[in-house]
Amino acid sequence: MPEPTGTGVLHRVRRVRQSNAWIFTTMLISALLSLTASFVLSVDAIVLAADPQAALACNINAVLSCGTVGASWQASLFGFPNAFLGLVAEPVVITIAVASLGGVRFPRWFMFAAQIVYTLGLIFAYWLFFQAFFVIGALCPWCLLVTLSTTLVFTSLTHVNIRDGNLYLPDRASRAARTLIAHDLDVLLVVLWLVGITAMVVIKYLPLML
């Protein structure tokens, strides 16, 4: 992979971006955020389950005033609160990130499996986001944090797996993906995506809060 050369700040930033330290630190912080959000949502789910009357009210002081997201069938698609999945999955990501920061190289099949599982997680996170946005018609701040941090874990994991050739891609695809990353076009894609999602949320919900 062509290393960005030169000594300017931009070049240094670009070089750092490809380093293990940067990638796995991003992954670690995002996974920690995701774990925190999952924890809060899990506790909420338990509190709601313990007090069904409180669950069925529009709370005056809460940001999420009616709790319709938490009480929806989508919020426990598999028969238990979705947030439990975060409690199970994120510690694995944290372990991978910390071990990698410590210099561990995981086998190719391992990283590939992590990619598959996390991709499913990402799809699920966005399915929930779109359900909340278009069907339930309410958003919860902790759910948005999960959407954001899941995206960042996914992109950092994908970044490292493309860089290290862990994805069993055909040669051409692999080369194209690496070129994309070498030119930081992945950053552009992620920023574009996040700006788009943010715009959706802001356009729909900010006027309601003014």
Add this chain to the structure above:
Amino acid sequence: MSKQGKSSTQGREALRRRQQAQAAAERRMKTIVRTAWIAGITVIALIIGITVWSVTNARSSNTAGGAPGALVTPTRATDAGALRFGKDDAKVTVAVYADFMCPYCGQFERANGASLDAAAEAGTIVLDIHPMSFLDAQSGGTEYSTRAANAFVTIAEADPAAALRFNQLLFANQPGEGTSGLSDDQLASFATQAGASGEVIASFAKRTFVPWIDQITQQAFDAGVKGTPTVKLNGQVYSGDIYTPGALMTAIERVAAGA
């Protein structure tokens, strides 16, 4: 020697051509990358621009409709900030704090609305309805809670029985949380269905009771109401089941018997 020389010339030529091709490919790549960056940043700027424009637009249209008028207190209003239905000498006062946008208030009304209205009509209870508007933020800038509450209070001024029917109709046809709510036309047609006169319906647009609704919403917060629906029986918060039809009525009978 000469043969070798020839092949080395050929080799140099081929090398030069390969270098040229490589340089061209690199230039092409550079152009593609630069174009992608420019396009990407343009799209990002565009999205940000649209977002800012749409938010400022929504904001100005929001403030345009909402110039607050003078406080007009409805004739059926209580000091606690409710509209009173029924006869004052009933043994049990049932206070209901609700917002027309609140999904659980809808569930509550669908379970209890008909029985409560009948009991108020029969004189067994006094029904105090607090039409709150704190969920205005959940209706896409259309302030459904306020519009619906104002329509409800306006009808009640002229015809209390029609207002109670209107109340039930709105909850039976409740819009989802986060949607723009029922339109003014839809409110008018439900008002007609409830039996309100055309004159009354025409006066919804004056937003006569909006300041009062704002006031009683704040008054409910100050009184310690933490969410909707909140039900009080003779001033005591009722914490039993309010979603199973009949449960609340049983509790009311018990209070009436004890009183």
